Each structure stands twice: as C-alpha cells, then as structure tokens.
Amino acid sequence: MTGEHGELPGPPRTPFFTPERVRTLAARIGGAALLHRMDTAMRGFVAANPRLRIVEHLGPDALQDVYGTVVAGRALPENAHIVRPA
Numbered sequence: 001m002t003g004e005h006g007e008l009p010g011p012p013r014t015p016f017f018t019p020e021r022v023r024t025l026a027a028r029i030g031g032a033a034l035l036h037r038m039d040t041a042m043r044g045f046v047a048a049n050p051r052l053r054i055v056e057h058l059g060p061d062a063l064q065d066v067y068g069t070v071v072a073g074r075a076l077p078e079n080a081h082i083v084r085p086a
Helices: 016-027 031-048 062-070
Strands: 052-057 081-083
Touching: 016 031, 052 062, 062 081
Parallel strands: 052 081
Antiparallel strands: none
16 A cells, blocks of 8 residues: 555555445354344443443434434443434
8 A cells, every 4th residue: 555655564455344344244144143243242342341321212303312412522422322213
C-alpha cells in the first residue's frame, strides 16, 4: 500500500467489510450456528462488563430519540441501546 511518504511497511492491507464477513460466515456454518455464536459472545461480553447496562427501546420514535441523544453527546457510555421495531 502506498501512503503519502511512499510504500508502507508490513503485510498488504486487506479491506474489512463486516456485513460481507457475516454473510460469508453464515454461509459456511449456517445461520443458526452463527446466531448461537453471536449470542454466546454477547452474553460473555455483558457478563464480563458489570457496568454495562442494556437499555431496550421500542419503535421508530424511540430510535429517533436514542439517535438524537447519541449525536448530541448526551449518551452515557455504560448504556448499550437496543431498539426493536414496534
């Protein structure tokens, strides 16, 4: 890869696009296995971070409220917001 000052050291850079990686993994191991892995990882992450608080919201109005809070810089770092459709 070439940067402002010429060739950069190290291995070649590889782009990483999460949705494509998820599709590839789902195709390889199956959707149910992928969801199980993600659920297990998320539960472990939450358990290892006792300050983390899951905050659930419902509907498009809630989504706008949460988004506005985050953009305005008023979101608390310990809150993990989950917005579900109504």
